[in-house]
Amino acid sequence: MSSLKGWKDLPLATTVPASTSEEVQTGQWRSMRPVWNEAECIHCLQCWVQCPDNSIKASPEGKMTGIEYFFCKGCGICAAVCPKKAIDMRPESEFIEQ
Amino acid sequence: MSRKDITSGNWAVAEAMRQINPDVVAAYPITPSTDIPMRFSEFVADGLVDTNLVTVESEHSAISACLAASVSGARVMTASSANGVALMHEIFPIAASYRAPIVFGLVNRSLGAPINIHCDHSDSMAERDSGWIHIYCEDGQEVYDTMIMGVRIAEHKDVLLPVFVCQDGFITSHCFEPVEFMEDDEVQAFIGERDPLFPLLDIDNPVAYGSLALTDYYFEIKRQQVEAMKHVERVYKEVAQEFAKKTGRDYPVVDTYRTDDADHIIVIMSSAAGAAKDTVDSLRERGHKVGCMRIRLFRPFPAAAIVDALKDARSIAVLDRAASLGAPAPLFTEIKGALYDAGIHIPTNTYVYGLGGRDFFPHNAEEAFMDLINNKMSPEERYLGLRE
Numbered sequence: 378m379s380s381l382k383g384w385k386d387l388p389l390a391t392t393v394p395a396s397t398s399e400e401v402q403t404g405q406w407r408s409m410r411p412v413w414n415e416a417e418c419i420h421c422l423q424c425w426v427q428c429p430d431n432s433i434k435a436s437p438e439g440k441m442t443g444i445e446y447f448f449c450k451g452c453g454i455c456a457a458v459c460p461k462k463a464i465d466m467r468p469e470s471e472f473i474e475q
Numbered sequence: 476m477s478r479k480d481i482t483s484g485n486w487a488v489a490e491a492m493r494q495i496n497p498d499v500v501a502a503y504p505i506t507p508s509t510d511i512p513m514r515f516s517e518f519v520a521d522g523l524v525d526t527n528l529v530t531v532e533s534e535h536s537a538i539s540a541c542l543a544a545s546v547s548g549a550r551v552m553t554a555s556s557a558n559g560v561a562l563m564h565e566i567f568p569i570a571a572s573y574r575a576p577i578v579f580g581l582v583n584r585s586l587g588a589p590i591n592i593h594c595d596h597s598d599s600m601a602e603r604d605s606g607w608i609h610i611y612c613e614d615g616q617e618v619y620d621t622m623i624m625g626v627r628i629a630e631h632k633d634v635l636l637p638v639f640v641c642q643d644g645f646i647t648s649h650c651f652e653p654v655e656f657m658e659d660d661e662v663q664a665f666i667g668e669r670d671p672l673f674p675l676l677d678i679d680n681p682v683a684y685g686s687l688a689l690t691d692y693y694f695e696i697k698r699q700q701v702e703a704m705k706h707v708e709r710v711y712k713e714v715a716q717e718f719a720k721k722t723g724r725d726y727p728v729v730d731t732y733r734t735d736d737a738d739h740i741i742v743i744m745s746s747a748a749g750a751a752k753d754t755v756d757s758l759r760e761r762g763h764k765v766g767c768m769r770i771r772l773f774r775p776f777p778a779a780a781i782v783d784a785l786k787d788a789r790s791i792a793v794l795d796r797a798a799s800l801g802a803p804a805p806l807f808t809e810i811k812g813a814l815y816d817a818g819i820h821i822p823t824n825t826y827v828y829g830l831g832g833r834d835f836f837p838h839n840a841e842e843a844f845m846d847l848i849n850n851k852m853s854p855e856e857r858y859l860g861l862r863e
Binding site: 381394395396397 | 546572573574575635672673681682683684685686688691692695696698699702
């Protein structure tokens with residue numbers, strides 16, 4: 378609680394600066410984690426197109442480079458649309474140690 | 476310069492709106508406030524204002540459109556009554572929380588059922604905890620003046636709250652009486668430009684309104700609204716003082732009539748104060764030291780000013796034009812609380828009158844005064860003008 382602001386320090390009118398979603402770790406909501414198998418990937422980028430949270434990382438050259446777990450909610454759309462089954466959905470419990 | 480004309484409470488609101496020339500008006504007609512958007516729509520059609528008039532399909536949409544426009548930075552006004560006000564209820568606390576300084580012509584009418592188009596205060600009293608400023612007016616002149624002052628009070632940087640400017644349905648809204656109008660440029664000079672705090676249309680400084688705030692921040696945001704309310708009375712007085720200098724018309728937060736040496740005081744709101752004041756005069760002629768206090772600012776509740784006017788009375792009658800079914804009437808509760816906090820115990824009777832537009836006559840006011848004079852005091856709710 379101590380890190381939360383008091384009423385005198387909050388902006389008025391329920392406002393927050395826009396673009397704050399960039400700071401919100403929606404990845405905390407995830408119960409299933411997509412794991413990318415780079416060897417199988419053909420870089421078709423269907424996962425990048427379909428991801429609702431901009432969590433598929435891609436290079437300017439159009440190559441998939443990984444998954445942004447800070448935002449990824451684990452919805453599994455990427456795994457479902459992957460034509461090469463190159464993304465596995467795994468329970469977060471397997472990654473507790475990390 | 477000013478001009479005088481014969482007009483109604485509703486037309487006085489519409490005329491104030493024409494002179495204020497708000498950016499957006501979103502409204503849905505309901506008796507007895509219909510005249511306001513109807514007459515204003517003529518001003519729009521005739522090109523007399525620059526307002527974007529949004530004709531919506533319900534009161535809920537009207538206030539929603541008003542809120543969106545207001546947080547975008549626009550100066551916004553609307554009007555409604557009774558069940559229309561009730562349909563807007565969901566959005567009222569949101570407008571207050573978003574600190575949207577909407578100026579609202581509220582024409583008091585009884586909430587159904589039974590269906591009734593006449594005046595009582597059940598509609599606005601049901602909104603007394605919605606976070607809006609409430610000002611109750613006695614006549615058309617006061618309604619006109621308060622709409623103009625309301626813009627300044629609502630938009631003040633220390634306040635930023637929406638305001639209800641209440642008048643009694645039909646009694647004030649449809650009664651034609653002389654009203655003195657300011658010149659258009661005087662009104663414009665008085666209200667100035669709105670300087671919004673976080674306008675959504677300011678794309679260089681983007682903000683989001685109405686984010687989720689659960690156990691972490693909701694409480695703090697409500698506390699900010701409490702703080703804003705604490706500034707209202709000071710700002711109100713500054714604006715009223717400036718208005719009085721320009722027009723000669725002075726509007727204190729409570730209107731006291733012959734209360735200075737009064738033993739017995741009636742506390743009342745809005746148009747019925749006229750009959751109460753007449754009764755004060757006639758009873759004074761018969762040797763009774765009586766007075767009348769009319770509450771103009773109801774939210775925030777000006778407890779200190781009220782206590783100051785009542786503190787030397789021997790007995791008080793609080794007259795409510797709304798019942799709080801199953802509990803003491805709203806104004807009575809507030810008056811008692813204010814006196815208790817001041818450590819003053821004055822016997823106080825509670826009366827409900829005028830529900831559903833039941834006329835309030837001088838003899839009704841006299842009945843309450845005679846109870847005080849004859850020391851017929853008790854905490855039980857009494858009713859004026861009701862058939863047993």
